[in-house]
Amino acid sequence: MANTLLILPGDGIGPEVMAEVRKVIDWFGKKRGLVFDVSEDLVGGAAYDAHGTPLTDATMARAQEVDAVLLGAVGGPKWDSLPFEVKPERGLLRLRKEMDLYANLRPARCFDALADFSSLKREVVAGLDIMIVRELTGGVYFGEPRGIFREGNERVGINTQRYTESEIARVARSAFELARRRQNRVCSMEKANVMESGVLWREVVQQVHDAEYPDVELSDMYADAGAMQLTRWPKQFDVIVTDNLFGDLLSDLAAMLTGSLGMLPSASLGAPMGNGRPKALYEPVHGSAPDIAGQGRANPIACILSFGMALRYSFDQGTEADRLETAIEKVLASGARTADLMGPEGGTPLSTAQMGDAILKALDETL
C-alpha cells in the first residue's frame, strides 16, 4: 500500500521547519524502506496570497484522499486585518471540520535535557508525560448561532457551546483507547457546575466508561481546577479528555510546562477510512512565529515529532516512531540546542538546518 502524505508548510516558520521534516522523510525512505508518496500545497496566508482563500477546494479534496496531512503553521501579522472568513486560521479550521478530525492528541512530554527550561521546578516536570485529548470539531468553535448582531442600540457577540452525546462519546473512546496503551488513567475536564454541556459531557464520559472501558481508571475535574492541578503537580495525570475550548487553553498550559513550545507535536484524528487508517492531520503545537521567520532560527523538532506521530498513528510504524524520538532525545542530551532552547548562559545555537542534520546523524547511529 503506497503511503500518501500531503505537506502543507503554511506561513512564517512553517516552510523552514517543514524542509527539515522532508529530510527526515527521505531518511526513512532511504534507510528504512518506508517510502512516502509526498505532495505539497498551500494553506493559510500563503494560500490566500496565491488564490484569495486560505484553503482551495482542490487542496481540501486532496487532503481528504491522502493517508495523512502534515501541516506547518498558519497566520501572521500580514493577514491580521483580513475579513474573518479568509483569515489564515480559517484554512486550518476548515481542514479539521471537513475531515471531521474530532480527536486532537497533544502530548506534553518533558525531555530530561530540557527540564530546567520549564518555568516550574525541575522535580515538578522532569519525566512528565501526559496526553491531552482535545475535542476538535464541536463546542463553541463551531456551535450556532454565532456572530455579531445588533440588539437595540448596541451590538452583541454570540458563540454557542454545543455538544451532542455522540460527539462526546466518540472522543471519550479515543481517550480511553489511548489510556489503555499508557498508564490506563483518564481525567475528564469540563465545567459541569456551570454549563449544561458540561453536565452532559460528564454523564456521557461516565457511561462510555462503565459500558466499554470499566478497566480504565476515570476521574473528572472542573476545568479551572484542572488548570490549577496541572501547574501544581502535572504528573498526577495520564490522559486528559476535554472539550474544544478548554482543550485549547489547557494544552497551551501543558505545553509550557515542558519548557519549550518548539518541542511539541500534535495529531488530529477522525474516523477510519476505507483502508482502516484514521483520517489524520499532524501539526506542531507552536504557531508561525513571524518574528523569527526566514532566519533559520526556528526549532524543527515539534514538526519532526509530528511526522513521528504520523508514523505511529497513520502508518502503524510505532517502532520507527520510537527510533525517531530516541534520536531526538540523544541530540538534546548531547547539548545541541536551537535558539529557543538557549539558557541565559548563552552559547551558539544551531540553525534550523543544523538541528535537522544532527537528527539525521543520530538516526544513522540507531542503525
Ligand code: IPM
Ligand atoms: C490551536 C490554535 C488554533 C485553535 C487556532 C490557530 C485556530 O490555537 O491549534 O491550538 O484555536 O484551535
Ligand code: MG
Ligand atoms: Mg491553541
